[in-house]
Amino acid sequence: MQIQQALSAACSALGLERLDAQLLLLHTLGRPQDDRAWLLAHDSDVLAPEAEMRYINLTRRRAAGTPLAYLTGQREFYGLTLQVDARVLDPRPDTETLVDWALERLPPSGALIDLGTGSGAIALAIKKQRPDAQVRAVDTSADALAVAQTNARRLGLDVRFSQGNWLEGVDERFHLIVSNPPYIAEGDPHLARLGHEPQLALTSGSDGLDAIRTLITQAPLHLHPGGWLLLEHGWDQAQTVRALLAQTGFADVASHLDLAGIERCTAGRWPAA
Numbered sequence: 001m002q003i004q005q006a007l008s009a010a011c012s013a014l015g016l017e018r019l020d021a022q023l024l025l026l027h028t029l030g031r032p033q034d035d036r037a038w039l040l041a042h043d044s045d046v047l048a049p050e051a052e053m054r055y056i057n058l059t060r061r062r063a064a065g066t067p068l069a070y071l072t073g074q075r076e077f078y079g080l081t082l083q084v085d086a087r088v089l090d091p092r093p094d095t096e097t098l099v100d101w102a103l104e105r106l107p108p109s110g111a112l113i114d115l116g117t118g119s120g121a122i123a124l125a126i127k128k129q130r131p132d133a134q135v136r137a138v139d140t141s142a143d144a145l146a147v148a149q150t151n152a153r154r155l156g157l158d159v160r161f162s163q164g165n166w167l168e169g170v171d172e173r174f175h176l177i178v179s180n181p182p183y184i185a186e187g188d189p190h191l192a193r194l195g196h197e198p199q200l201a202l203t204s205g206s207d208g209l210d211a212i213r214t215l216i217t218q219a220p221l222h223l224h225p226g227g228w229l230l231l232e233h234g235w236d237q238a239q240t241v242r243a244l245l246a247q248t249g250f251a252d253v254a255s256h257l258d259l260a261g262i263e264r265c266t267a268g269r270w271p272a273a
């Protein structure tokens with residue numbers, strides 16, 4: 001089968017988006033993900049039977065809902081190429097909003113902790129931009145930590161990782177606590193589309209807010225006076241998260257929009273004395 005026929009079949013017969021079909025074919029052929037021009041220049045090349053079989057397998061899995069990043073094993077996040085697989089959430093572009101905000105708030109040589117680090121996306125992006133920062137990252141999942149630590153080693157970024165339940169057992173204070181915790185309500189119909197990602201990364205109690213409530217309760221004991229708690233949350237949770245932060249005594253509570261214009265992150269400052 002020629003390259004152009006393979007791409008057409010993936011799009012027309014399986015309903016894949018053209019970009020996904022192209023990226024999977026580049027992956028199959030061991031070519032860089034930014035080499036789509038090569039596919040155009042070689043559209044009449046014939047795929048070796050073994051490559052064709054692997055491509056068909058990958059495109060079928062994509063059509064069945066497996067995230068593209070799990071199939072190619074990588075995801076671009078804040079200019080970093082992260083290795084990802086089914087042990088971690090596939091990092092979302094919207095989470096770059098949280099990174100932008102954290103970089104604005106982090107003082108020189110500041111201390112930061114990323115709670116529920118998954119692939120390490122947030123912690124590693126911040127450390128890359130701010131090598132002066134002291135960055136810690138926690139996850140309860142040993143599998144996720146293994147992925148994050150591999151990413152840190154490969155990218156040469158010095159982040160201190162540990163396994164734990166949010167801030168339990170952490171005995172330091174930070175200038176910034178950041179987290180993209182699980183925030184989907186158990187039983188939410190959207191979960192059906194997310195079945196390939198770890199449940200632990202997705203759901204948090206009957207209203208999706210259990211983890212966020214825990215983080216807001218724990219954070220004051222772990223923030224320097226004037227330090228910030230920055231949280232990502234669901235599209236309809238900003239108002240509730242603002243209220244929870246304000247009730248707990250956080251000041252300057254505000255939300256930021258994601259790429260789609262949705263209030264996606266909310267933060268508060270723990271007041272000085």
Ligand SMILES: C[S@@+](CC[C@H](N)C(=O)[O-])C[C@H]1O[C@@H](n2cnc3c(N)ncnc32)[C@H](O)[C@@H]1O
Nearest residue numbers: 091116117118139140141165166180181182201
């Ligand atoms: C939504 S994912 C975020 C992953 C990553 N920070 C990102 O933005 O791509 C939430 C993460 O929280 C972790 N997690 C869930 N419960 C936790 C807990 N009790 N303590 C620490 N981490 C937890 C999950 O394992 C998962 O990696």
